[in-house]
């Protein structure tokens with residue numbers, strides 16, 4: 243069944259909570275039948291160390307997209323993936339019998355590439371249902387507010403936050419179209435931007451959960467231009483911004499990726515962490531932590547930018563890449579926590595403020611004897627593996643509720659991501675784009691962290707994988723690659 247995305251829904255960690263969006267945020271109306279079979283199993287188990295046309299390091303959306311596109315151009319890719327699964331910062335799994343996402347969860351109608359993939363593989367998208375209670379921060383802690391008026395008030399604040407974004411990004415897919423304006427704004431943190439707005443104390447509480455949540459815990463981390471760019475990509479308005487994370491893919495994020503991987507017909511090696519990448523000038527030698535060396539004329543490096551610094555590149559990474567990896571692009575604190583909650587009669591959406599245990603907390607549907615909730619935690623850290631720690635955090639918002647089980651993924655401490663979604667830091671857009679995307683010798687780089695458009699999203703990872711495949715194809719043909 244094919245399904246065109248239509249309705250706005252929910253957020254990563256803090257968007258305007260429109261009623262339609264809350265509908266979808268609070269609980270899925272359908273659950274995927276299948277997330278694919280044998281996820282991550284190798285298509286072919288050749289002996290390591292032999293020659294291939296192209297080596298792809300990393301089996302997230304960027305790497306798998308690059309592999310599939312290269313295969314379509316006649317290349318024979320081998321994918322080396324450190325984890326025991328594909329997907330990277332997407333991870334569809336099961337909790338309390340329901341399909342859940344531990345990483346990326348939502349897509350939206352203004353993201354044409356991922357929607358094209360959903361259609362290509364005949365998948366559908368899912369929406370959620372309306373919560374009955376909205377909690378917003380107040381001077382005395384989380385407080386229930388009327389859904390409609392609270393939503394409208396929050397939306398108006400978001401419009402103030404992003405006033406001027408159209409001048410900054412007149413052509414969102416060309417983010418440096420107004421370079422002078424971007425350069426002038428690129429030193430502004432999200433907190434600086436809040437300071438400019440003349441907010442009341444309560445308005446500040448309402449907005450700073452969003453800016454801190456997206457920044458990974460502290461509104462001083464992310465560049466204002468980063469969030470304003472998302473706003474522009476989404477159509478310069480709240481409805482579009484909400485819609486950008488409004489839909490779930492029926493088979494889950496991993497299910498779609500598995501479909502793409504099947505098309506790549508790639509040789510996939512899981513549990514194969516890369517330690518070094520050497521470009522001899524004549525070929526690329528990729529050596530794993532187990533000491534196995536793969537050789538090919540070209541390689542696509544599709545690991546997160548934050549991880550680049552953990553791989554020994556010879557010759558070393560170009561300065562722009564070394565700088566970005568040292569600064570970080572994936573946000574430092576990104577802990578996504580699923581919990582089964584009892585004692586809660588209604589469906590809740592709660593938004594925290596900076597410094598709260600959760601920046602976003604959403605009901606996600608009923609399970610046997612309770613309901614599922616998902617929370618985004620950054621700073622202060624909450625131990626998502628501890629029922630009692632999560633319950634303590636939850637009771638800050640919902641004193642009546644109890645947590646009976648948890649499932650969490652802390653992306654900031656995960657060695658193969660070293661961060662969550664990408665949010666550009668100060669000056670990164672104006673000084674590192676587009677140089678960070680250019681090939682280096684025989685290496686092309688792919689990552690949602692270096693996208694031109696939807697950086698920090700699956701959409702951006704696909705964009706970047708497409709670009710990297712094109713770069714490799716421009717360097718040589720598969721026939722020339724036969725070594």
Ligand SMILES: Cc1cc2nc3c(=O)[nH]c(=O)nc-3n(C[C@H](O)[C@H](O)[C@H](O)COP(=O)(O)OP(=O)(O)OC[C@H]3O[C@@H](n4cnc5c(N)ncnc54)[C@H](O)[C@@H]3O)c2cc1C
Pocket residue numbers: 254299300301302303304305322323324325328329330331332344345346347348349487514515516517544545546549553576577578653657658659661662663664688689690691697698699700701702703
């Ligand atoms: C909590 C969270 C929520 C998010 N929510 C959304 C959302 O709702 N919508 C959305 O569109 N996006 C969302 N994102 C962002 C989205 O997940 C990423 O932008 C996207 O998945 C990045 O894809 P990628 O292929 O560039 O990187 P990754 O998915 O990180 O893939 C990189 C791969 O490289 C592998 N790797 C790392 N080091 C090595 C090594 N040394 N050797 C071999 N392999 C290695 C990793 O294991 C990984 O599989 C979210 C992210 C997080 C963390």
